[in-house]
Amino acid sequence: GIQVEQSPPDLILQEGANSTLRCNFSDSVNNLQWFHQNPWGQLINLFYIPSGTKQNGRLSATTVATERYSLLYISSSQTTDSGVYFCAVYANAGKSTFGDGTTLTVKP
Amino acid sequence: DAGVTQSPTHLIKTRGQQVTLRCSPKSGHDTVSWYQQALGQGPQFIFQYYEEEERQRGNFPDRFSGHQFPNYSSELNVNALLLGDSALYLCASTRESGRWPTDTQYFGPGTRLTVL
Secondary structure: OOOEEEEOOEEEEEOOOOEEEEEEEOOOOOEEEEEEEOOOOOEEEEEEOOOEEEEEOOEEEEEEHHHOEEEEEEOOOOHHHOEEEEEEEEEEOOEEEEOOOEEEEEEO | OOOOEEEOOEEEEOOOOOEEEEEEOOOOOOEEEEEEEOOOOOOEEEEEEEOOEEEEEOOOOOOEEEEEOOOOOEEEEEOOOOHHHOEEEEEEEEOOOOOOOOOOOEEOOOEEEEEO
């Protein structure tokens, strides 16, 4: 099956810093989503982005499907950005594969 | 607009028992997927239901089964529980668009299952 690798596994930032999270996938996909999982386990949609670039406030994402990677950018990070960020890809009729996530800690 | 809801929130069972978890999809959604998330890992796809049938299945044994009702809600059943089944179980819904779901997938808050 398709493999999804996220990097880095852990990231510690000071408040106000910028960061880039990466998601590599091993095969062609129909779509890709980025999620933020809060400390209570809730997965929150950030982007649905099978290709191209999207922005939402301080967050933006870019997927280059032909090169099989996606990037999530967080600018001017805040303590509330802390949590685990997951990339999920969808290849076959809705079957999805998640990466192992990047754990982000933003220190005040 | 109600989002995805799951019940119960927490559950404690003993080895060998059976458990049923429930999920109601977001309004307007007709496709439900179930995931298992062990501590420190990403969610793993269990199966997906559309039009009351299992459409896709991940690498999970037959002890894991499910059902979708005409109102699109769904149940996940796990028989003969093992200690390793302890995890957060997540339900996600989406809207069928074309041949298979291509729309954004929304997740419920999860059910945390502990097997003793």
